[in-house]
Amino acid sequence: MNANSSSRIPVALTIAGSDSGGGAGIQSDLRTFAFHCVHGTSAITCITAQNTVEVRRVDAMPTEAVVAQIQAVVEDIGVQAVKTGMLLNQEIISAVAQQLEALQIANLVVDPVMVSRTGAQLIDDQAVSTLCHALIPQAAIITPNRYEAEILSGLEIDSLEKMRLAAQIIHQNLGTKAVLVKGGGMQGNLRGVDIWFDGQRWETLTTKQVDTKNTHGTGCTLSAAIAANLALGKDLWSAVQQAKQYVTTALTYSLNIGKGQGPVGHFFPLLQNSAEKDNSL
Ligand SMILES: Nc1ncnc2c1ncn2[C@@H]1O[C@H](COP(=O)(O)OP(=O)(O)OP(=O)(O)O)[C@@H](O)[C@H]1O
């Protein structure tokens, strides 16, 4: 590829909320796409006034504006993968689901965002059922955290066995191709453990627990990295495994900014490159 060629550049679309603190949502998704050399496009569903401590305010975008952003991107640029994050309300979810159904997007990653790391509710109660019936059945994969997996499966999840069972129930009931139940909200060593189920086999993705309070945006980063890998043409399981490695490294390089839970760091490829350059001097 030379500086002027754009014909083979992979493109991903994130449909999510804006995080003014830059740790999660659209901001973390676009960074993740960029560090995978995937061109990032976006449809913003809502604007949050948010930092490392709290979500102060949430303003929904008009539903027609969300639809217009999706259409503007797909009609001209085209996308190889889509991820959804914070969708906020029933009306936005229905409209997004309709758009994606019309487009027949094969590589759809649904991160069923429900609460923030700081405890704020990020989706209306009535919207969860629309998420389950209209959007999740279209997904190649959904990536619930512990809390979201409890809501979606109706199980209380306090062990690896329960994570497995929840993944199976979600798969059976909601019609997605694969489920990844994330362990960030579990205790101790299970914090680095995620469970994959695709209707045939369970896999356990294990990394050591990274000892940091700066975990804001881990879920957004993981789902965006899966979408980026799918846009690059990888199969679903490889996309998930490589995304897990990416988020683990981003946690290792997390940013100690703000007074609360800082974001995961995406600068490691640059830091690693500059370390290599320093070593070669
Ligand atoms: N302390 C940790 N050490 C290692 N891996 C972790 C840690 N915390 C989270 N992870 C990993 O980060 C990924 C995201 O999981 P998590 O359960 O935190 O998602 P989430 O709650 O949706 O994140 P978000 O903060 O964006 O809402 C998973 O792969 C999980 O295993």
Ligand SMILES: Cc1ncc(COP(=O)(O)O)c(N)n1
């Ligand atoms: C716009 C937006 N999207 C997603 C999250 C979830 O991320 P976290 O659980 O790290 O707060 C968030 N806080 N804000």
